[in-house]
Amino acid sequence: MNPLSLSTAWHHRDFDDGHGLVDKTLDMGFYKMEINFMIREHVFKGIAEESRKGRILITSLHNICPVTPEMEKVEGFVNFFNLTALDNDVREKAVELSEMTLRNASELEARCVVFHLGEVGEGHLRKEEKKLKKEIRREKKEPSEFKAEFDALIKQREEKKAKYIDNLRYSLDYLVPAAEKLGVVVGMENRYYLTQVPDFTEIGMLLKDYDSDYFKFWYDFGHAANNSNIGYEHYLSYLKEYGGSVVGIHIHDCVGLDDHQPPGDGKLDFMAIKDLLPEDTLNVLELNPALNDDDLQRGVEYLRQTGFINEN
Secondary structure (H helix, E strand, O other), X not given: OEEEEEEOOOOXXXXXXXXXXXXXXXXXXXXXXXXOOOOEHHHHHHHHHHHHOOOOEEEEEEOOOOEOHHHHOOOOHHHHOOOOOOOHHHHHHHHHHHHHHHHHHHHOOOOEEEEOOEEOOOOHHHHHHHHHHHHHHHHOOOHHHHHHHHHHHXXXXXXXXXXXXXXXXXXXXXXXXXXXXXXOXXXXXXXXXXXXXXXXXXXXXXXHHOOEOOEEEEEEHHHHHHHHHHOOOOOOHHHHHHHHHEEEEEXXXXXXXXXXXXXXXXXXXXXXXXXOOOOOOEEEEOOOOOOOHHHHHHHHHHHHHHOOOOOO
C-alpha cells in the first residue's frame, strides 16, 4: 500500500457520503487520508465511522472541518471565517470552529490540523492578486514578468498588516493552548496568495512566538513554488530556514502559477525537498479535483521512481 496520505481535496466532489470516499481512497492504493476543508457534516460522519472500524487512518484534518450547516449559509465561507478578521464576531466564530476541528482531530486520533491563518485586508488584496494571476494566464506570460505588480500589492500588505497580525495573535493565544490540551498539532501552512498570512518572515516570527510542540510549520510544495516562480523566496528556502519545524507537507507540483498538479509535471526537485524534511513528517498528496485516476497514479509513480516514496 502507498505510504502517503491522500487528501480528500482530490475526490470529495465525487461522493456525497463518507463511505464511498473512503472506498475510493482504498481503491487508489492509499490507507491514510487527510480530510480537507470542503467536507460536509454528513460526509465527515461517514469517514469517522470508517476510521473507527479501522478501514482508514486519518493523519490530519484541514481547518475548518467539517463544513457546518451554519457555514453553508455564508457566501464565500472558506475565506469568511478568518482568524485575522477585523470583525471580532467573525474572528471569534473562526476560533470556535477551529477549536471544533481540533476536537474532531483528537477524536479521530489525527496528529495535526492544517491551518490557513488568514489574510491582510478584507479580501480586496487577495481579489486583486487573483485578478492579476488570471491576466498572466490569459496572456501566457511568465509570472516573473509581473513582479512589479506583485511588489505593489505586497507594499499595500505591509502598510496594512499590523492590525491583522494582532488579531491573529488573539486567535492563536487561545488556539495553541487548546491544541496542547487536546494533543493535536496546529500546522501553519504557507499560502498560495502573497497577500495571505503568513509570509516568509512571519513563519519564523510565529514559530518563535508560539514555541510549542503543538504549533508547527506545514509546508505546501506548490504554494512555495508559485511564489518562487514569481520571483520571491526560492521554494527550498522555506525548508532551509524552517525545515526543522515541519510537521507535515502537501505534495503536488506547480507549472507557472498552476499548483496541485501531479508530481513530475513541473520542475520541483522532490528529492532536494525530502532531504530537508524531518523523518516523521506527515506526507499528504493534495491534487486538483480536475485530475483523473491516471493523473494521480502517474504522480505517485514519479514519486516512487525518484525515491521520494520509500515503501520498505
